[in-house]
Amino acid sequence: xxxxxxxxxxxxxxxxxxxxxxxxxxxxxxxxxxxxxxxxxxxxxxxxxxxxxxxxxxxxxxxxxxxxxxxxxxxxxxxxxxxxxxxxxxxxxxxxxxxxxxxxxxxxxxxxxxxxxxxxxxxxxxxxxx
Numbered sequence: 584x585x586x587x588x589x590x591x592x593x594x595x596x597x598x599x600x601x602x603x604x605x606x607x608x609x610x611x612x613x614x615x616x617x618x619x620x621x622x623x624x625x626x627x628x629x630x631x632x633x634x635x636x637x638x639x640x641x642x643x644x645x646x647x648x649x650x651x652x653x654x655x656x657x658x659x660x661x662x663x664x665x666x667x668x669x670x671x672x673x674x675x676x677x678x679x680x681x682x683x684x685x686x687x688x689x690x691x692x693x694x695x696x697x698x699x700x701x702x703x704x705x706x707x708x709x710x711x712x713x
Contacts, residue, residue, distance in 0.1 A: 617673030624677045624686070626701065633659065633677060633686065633701060640664035640675040640688060642709070644701045659701060660709040664690070687712075 617637075623645070624633040632645040634656070642659040665674070669692075677686045677699065684706065688697040696712040 620672055622676075626686075627679070627683050631701065633699070635675060635677055637673050637675050638670040640690070640697075642677075642688075642699065644707065657704070657707075659699060659707055664695075664697075 620636060620638055622635045622637055624635055626632060630647050630649075630653075632647075634643040634645050636642070641661060641663060644655075644657045644659050646653060646655045646657075648654065663670075671692065674690060674692050676689050676691060678689060679686055684700050684702045686699040686701075688699050688709065690696070698708075698710045698712060700706060700708045
């Protein structure tokens with residue numbers, strides 16, 4: 584009788600432990616060279632990158648594919664986030680989040696941040712975090 588109760592309990596425990604959807608911590612792959620103007624930041628999509636102007640925060644979504652049909656560079660943010668006098672190489676950097684299509688844009692000089700969402704045209708946005 585005990586085994587009839589223990590076996591179903593054990594099977595439910597095993598099934599539950601495999602069913603958990605634990606978020607994976609994002610990996611930052613970035614050049615440590617702070618003298619460069621542009622950085623190409625990988626996303627978790629194999630065919631999408633974000634090109635970042637580290638001087639002023641401008642960004643572009645870069646798309647590639649295996650069959651050379653869907654290559655494109657589209658603007659995420661054309662607006663400079665600082666004046667020309669305040670631009671410095673390495674000032675802005677992007678940090679991935681657990682959300683597949685979101686990054687945090689970080690101004691390493693004054694600490695301002697923004698949420699960057701890449702994706703289809705209607706989903707793209709850059710929102711400053713106040």
